[in-house]
Amino acid sequence: MKFKFIIIALGVSLSYGICQAQNNPEPIKEDFKPAATNQPGQQFPQVNSQGYARFRIKAPQSDSIRVSLGLGGQGGTRLTKTADGFFTGTTSGAMDEGFHYYHLTIDGGIFNDPGAMNYFGSSRWESGIEIPAKDEDFYANKNVAHGNVQQILFPSKSTNSSRRAYVYTPPGYGKDKRRFPVLYLQHGWGEDETAWSNQGRANLIMDNLIAEGKTKPFIIVMTYGMTNETKWGRMKDFKIDGFQTLLTEELIPYIDANFSTMTTANGRAMAGLSMGGMETHTITLNKPELFDYYALLSGGTYNPSELKDKAKPRLIFISCGSKERPEGVKNAVSALKEAGYNAVSYVSENTGHEFQTWRRSLRELAPLLFK
Amino acid sequence: MKFKFIIIALGVSLSYGICQAQNNPEPIKEDFKPAATNQPGQQFPQVNSQGYARFRIKAPQSDSIRVSLGLGGQGGTRLTKTADGFFTGTTSGAMDEGFHYYHLTIDGGIFNDPGAMNYFGSSRWESGIEIPAKDEDFYANKNVAHGNVQQILFPSKSTNSSRRAYVYTPPGYGKDKRRFPVLYLQHGWGEDETAWSNQGRANLIMDNLIAEGKTKPFIIVMTYGMTNETKWGRMKDFKIDGFQTLLTEELIPYIDANFSTMTTANGRAMAGLSMGGMETHTITLNKPELFDYYALLSGGTYNPSELKDKAKPRLIFISCGSKERPEGVKNAVSALKEAGYNAVSYVSENTGHEFQTWRRSLRELAPLLFK
Structure with a gap:
């Protein structure tokens, strides 16, 4: 591959x-x-x-x-x-x-x-x-209502362990019986479940977007995606099976049982950066019935032939930095649109394969989700 | 002082x-x-x-x-x-x-x-x-129901900032309308709000105690306690006022407004290790109407004359390691008992001014709280 x-x-x-x-x-x-x-x-x-x-x-x-x-x-x-x-x-x-x-x-x-x-x-x-950065305001810690980032430990039979994930809950979560949609958001190679909030500031990006009325509030779930490696950081033997089982058969049911979530595909998105994009690509194609929104951030593309004969996603979002291969992203989105998909591309100006690209990508993606 | x-x-x-x-x-x-x-x-x-x-x-x-x-x-x-x-x-x-x-x-x-x-x-x-450690099982990550550790950002007018705290919520929190008592738990000098869960494993200690039916489930709130220092780590100019205002006028009201808590003194405890014990000592004496349970972990003692004419706490817990000054802890508790207080001492065997003493102290303290 x-x-x-x-x-x-x-x-x-x-x-x-x-x-x-x-x-x-x-x-x-x-x-x-x-x-x-x-x-x-x-x-x-x-x-x-x-x-x-x-x-x-x-x-x-x-x-x-x-x-x-x-x-x-x-x-x-x-x-x-x-x-x-x-x-x-x-x-x-x-x-x-x-x-x-x-x-x-x-x-x-x-x-x-x-x-x-x-x-x-x-x-x-x-x-x-x-x-x-000139645009650093969108991920600043400002005087707005803040959501929480919850460290959870969920049981995983497939790995025989109690595993860590982080769950962003938006401001107001838990104050009433409202159910929220959920974005499952993956880190890249060599990173872990701490990356999207520490390096990515995903919680602050969401808090600010919500305060400005630019996005629906939703939950974000972040967990470790390199479950089956035998040696840390070694990708040679990576297979998706272990992580797919953990995510779709253990984590998602745990989240739906323990948080106030929408439990159908139209209330669920999957996105990932770099290697997390590869995981998103494979898992959404293997389990299209689980997610209605797909996003690859500097993590490859979809082509229409892969999606044929499967449940049609409500959105495909593909992004990268202008210093990566933006023409690949744009061409893929053109082809998807031509084939009748709701596809959106985003290119972050003057950034490469780094978190500024992915922070901006999340800022662009969030308002398009769960509409 | x-x-x-x-x-x-x-x-x-x-x-x-x-x-x-x-x-x-x-x-x-x-x-x-x-x-x-x-x-x-x-x-x-x-x-x-x-x-x-x-x-x-x-x-x-x-x-x-x-x-x-x-x-x-x-x-x-x-x-x-x-x-x-x-x-x-x-x-x-x-x-x-x-x-x-x-x-x-x-x-x-x-x-x-x-x-x-x-x-x-x-x-x-x-x-x-x-x-x-021979007793490491009590803070191990085991296959039991786990509570969450939530990172919150709360507004603080007195420091003109949005400040971080961690909130342990026990298993089952939020599943119904039950209200939980709260322990405000402080770190030591040079540490911060991450210490009690990272080094102290407070969340795992609680999960295990709750699973064994040894303690009532309660919430733990941990925030940074060196708010007024002009230079990081410098204690010379430390005054309690800044932290006391932040804790009692900003954090406690925020917790009570955003979590399902008991909001009276009999549902509130304060404890701290080392410098956090000093903070606990001072704040509980300044604001006895807020807390009914006090605990100093390698953080000094109370004497009966300080407590006279104030609201009487339901519990005073004082601990340290056997390599510190256990006779000071034991003598203080004897004097408190003699003066009619419900005081309990604990000495951790073969440990000094370090986290093993404080992990064990939390294990001993938790079952005594909120009875």
Whole structure:
């Protein structure tokens, strides 16, 4: 299955930011501030208004520190040792807006930046940095009514374990007997069930959309999607069966039994980013009776022949960043429309295979769901 | 206020494990296994059945790596470089059972162990390691009905922000109109609102107690308690006012408005560990009309003269580890009993100022609440 390996390759190469920084002809503005993703009270890393990132790491007896973020082909940003025992350095170009994973290579070993918060990506907790974006207001923590993100532990016979999922419930949930539709939303390769709220800010995106009356309130369920791997982060042997069983026979029934949900296909959507898009693609085709809304975020496309003779979805949403392969997304949606499907494409401007693309995709997707 | 600085000093010195490891006359058993607190798929750090911890860190060009855990007075465990580019080493003694924070000093800089999960302690995300305990079953993730841990964002005018708290709701919460009592449970110095569920496993402790019929189901609310500090982790200027306002005028009303709670003092408890005990002590004395149950976990004591002429609590629970000052706890409880209070002491055997003491304290406290 060639399809999935293309996605995975994209996920790996781009999520490290190798191609993110751009040459910038303007001089660097000295308006650096601590990144929003820093640990409490930490002054570094910093970001400036142009999107440059600056690092400062204490390691008095080290010989070399390199940051994995930076211009393509240069192996990241090499820091310079200063007399006070710190290593400092600035990316040689502006980074793409939004969230990036990174790590340090210290004397040949891989460690996190002690100034930054950690996020689960590449099958480990990595440092993260937020580059301010012109449109960052849509995922800001604002003074609006907030929904909750609930950690649940649900029983799974197929994996003989009690498994974790996160459930976003919108503001007002539980105050009356109202039932809500549900979006099952998957992370990408090397990420887990924490990604969509931590890196993706899915809860804040929803809170803000709901406050502005732009979307119906709905529940979002996020769980771990790499259930059958024998080794963490290894995709070679990935088969969909284990996750499909867990999702459709264990998690969905648990959610419907324990939350106030709509339990029919027209109240259920599935979406995923990157590898989560591959999972969405396969599971919606295998179980079209469960979901009426499908969305692939930088995670491949549907073609009309795959959908033929199956229950017709009410919406197919396909998106990616402009730095990925937007023509593939647009062409696929054209073909789906021609074949009579309600298909919508979205391309995030100036972003690649990273969370800013997926945050924006969720912002565009949510208003189209459950209409 | 001398009281609080004693607690803080304890928190700082012992939470780094300086005094945890013990000389062990037996030879080291080679039954090391990856620690339960490791990142997914990581083989190191490891722990053996005696409580020794073993570390293995890749850093081919480094000169020195030290682990902050180990025997007192030796500055932790110094790792030895091997020919394959790894540094390895084992603590020179058995560690206390339960959870310990730690970090690495690599060539003079402070970093986390890339094999371990991170936990917020000492005002930063630190590495954590779980030493298996004989009684670990009471905080294990078992096949029982599980409650949820909800991340909420509540509006706070006094701090002009939308603030995070975690709310444990017991199994069955929300299925009917039942109202539940609430325990407000505070973390210690340098920790935050994530500590009681991540390090403390409060949700699993409750799930297991409820499954065994040992406690009434109740809600637990956990929020950040160092609201007024000007600099993260700095206690010198700490005043209770900011946190007391946030807790009693903002969080409690929000919880009562948004969760199905009992809203009178006999349905409300406050407890805290270490600095959270100091907060509990002060706030329950300032606002006795709000809480009927008080608990200090390695966080000081009450004396009868402080309580005189105030609303009488239904329970005062005071605990600590046997390696702290158990006679202080026992004497305080004797004096309280003599003065006519329903006071209970608990001493955790062979533990110090660390989470194993507080996990056990919660196990002992829960069944005594809301009777």
